Amino acid sequence: MAKIALFPGSFDPFTKGHQNIVERALPLFDRLVIGIGRNTTKQTLYTPEERQQQIAALFANEPRIEVQIYDILTIDFAKSVGAQYVLRGVRTMADFEYERTIADVNKRLAGLETVLLFADADTASISSSLVRELKAFGKDVTDFLP
Ligand code: ADP
Numbered sequence: 280m281a282k283i284a285l286f287p288g289s290f291d292p293f294t295k296g297h298q299n300i301v302e303r304a305l306p307l308f309d310r311l312v313i314g315i316g317r318n319t320t321k322q323t324l325y326t327p328e329e330r331q332q333q334i335a336a337l338f339a340n341e342p343r344i345e346v347q348i349y350d351i352l353t354i355d356f357a358k359s360v361g362a363q364y365v366l367r368g369v370r371t372m373a374d375f376e377y378e379r380t381i382a383d384v385n386k387r388l389a390g391l392e393t394v395l396l397f398a399d400a401d402t403a404s405i406s407s408s409l410v411r412e413l414k415a416f417g418k419d420v421t422d423f424l425p
Contacts, residue, residue: 281309284394285362287353289407290315291323293334296405298425300368300396301344307394310343312360317350324411337425354389365391370398370406 284304290297290313305311313334317327325333327348338344349356357365365385367378375395382393410420 280363281361282307282364283310283312283360283362284308284364284366285312285314285353285357285360286366287314287316287349287356289318289321289323290330290334291407292325292410292424293330293337294402294405294407294410294423295425296368296370296398296402296423298337299399299402300366301338303396303399304366304394305341305343308343308364308366310345311366312362313338313344313346314353314356314360315346315348316353317348319350324414354385354391357385357391358389363392365393367393367395368398369395370403 286301286304288297301311301313315327315330331346331348335346338346347360353365365382369375369378378393378395385391385393405423410423413420
């Protein structure tokens with residue numbers, strides 16, 4: 280059976296930190312689905328469609344990666360794409376605590392196994408929210424983006 284992982288997130292925007300997780304996870308799976316969660320309540324920098332385009336362009340040469348937008352529960356979306364694994368990145372203790380709770384629920388409700396990769400040192404301080412904040416104040420954020 281093909282090993283399929285879902286990498287769910289907001290990716291607003293997709294940073295070098297996200298790229299790092301994707302590149303390191305790719306050898307572990309047959310296919311990787313990057314799932315952009317549509318959040319209708321949050322104010323976003325880019326629309327989900329813009330994010331999908333940007334990420335798909337970045338991995339255009341990698342046929343094992345696909346990028347999709349979803350607006351259902353992550354476990355239901357994982358099932359719909361045939362993913363047995365959820366991929367997430369961990370930067371801090373706060374990330375760890377958060378991921379542990381979600382992983383537990385995802386396993387109970389859907390039998391989904393979560394694979395966590397620790398952030399690499401050179402991208403560990405990058406977050407989408409930091410990029411959004413800097414950008415809002417007119418700062419150059421190209422260093423943080425793929
Ligand atoms: P969410 O809103 O679901 O947290 P994000 O787009 O912020 O979505 O993050 C998606 C995933 O990528 C999360 O698992 C997050 O911990 C991870 N991540 C974000 N930035 C980094 C980074 N710099 N290094 C490693 N993992 C990261």
